[in-house]
Amino acid sequence: MNILVLHGPNLHLLGKRQPEIYGHETLADINTTLDQHAAASEHPVVLKILQSNHEGELVSIIGDHIDWADGILINPAAYTHTSVAIRDALATVAVPVIEIHLSNIYAREEFRHHSYISAIAVGVIGGFGSHSYKLALEAMIHILRQTAENYSETPN
Numbered sequence: 001m002n003i004l005v006l007h008g009p010n011l012h013l014l015g016k017r018q019p020e021i022y023g024h025e026t027l028a029d030i031n032t033t034l035d036q037h038a039a040a041s042e043h044p045v046v047l048k049i050l051q052s053n054h055e056g057e058l059v060s061i062i063g064d065h066i067d068w069a070d071g072i073l074i075n076p077a078a079y080t081h082t083s084v085a086i087r088d089a090l091a092t093v094a095v096p097v098i099e100i101h102l103s104n105i106y107a108r109e110e111f112r113h114h115s116y117i118s119a120i121a122v123g124v125i126g127g128f129g130s131h132s133y134k135l136a137l138e139a140m141i142h143i144l145r146q147t148a149e150n151y152s153e154t155p156n
């Protein structure tokens with residue numbers, strides 16, 4: 001299972017960025033937890049974790065992994081609420097996508113209540129701080145396992 005994990009703008013500043021909303025863990029802490037979780041999985045999981053502050057770069061990264069990724073975990077950060085381009089890139093790659101947020105975007109300002117990404121995601125996990133990422137990774141492993149099992153059960 002090859003899983004691409006993407007962090008959007010300003011998430012490189014986690015730990016320093018509004019800790020009352022986003023917590024005290026750094027992005028490196030979150031990535032380490034994800035790597036440990038992947039390594040402990042009974043299924044072989046390869047994670048590739050990237051962060052960018054630039055919309056076009058995120059679009060390029062997504063497209064560049066069209067033949068690699070079996071699933072994508074993405075916290076699009078502010079681009080959640082603005083980016084048709086990232087949505088289109090994710091839809092093009094056509095693998096399961098899980099949208100992640102540290103905060104509960106529905107309990108915040110109204111402009112955060114709309115996501116361009118949710119409609120093309122299999123699910124959205126938010127509001128659990130850094131734990132949202134771990135929950136999303138578990139959900140993705142579950143989805144990819146089910147897909148693999150269904151595929152192996154399909155008669156020729």
Ligand code: DQA
Pocket residue numbers: 009010075076077078079080100101102103104105112
């Ligand atoms: C966020 C929520 C977004 O509204 C915000 O712009 C972010 C982080 C979250 O993880 O809670 O940058 O995606």
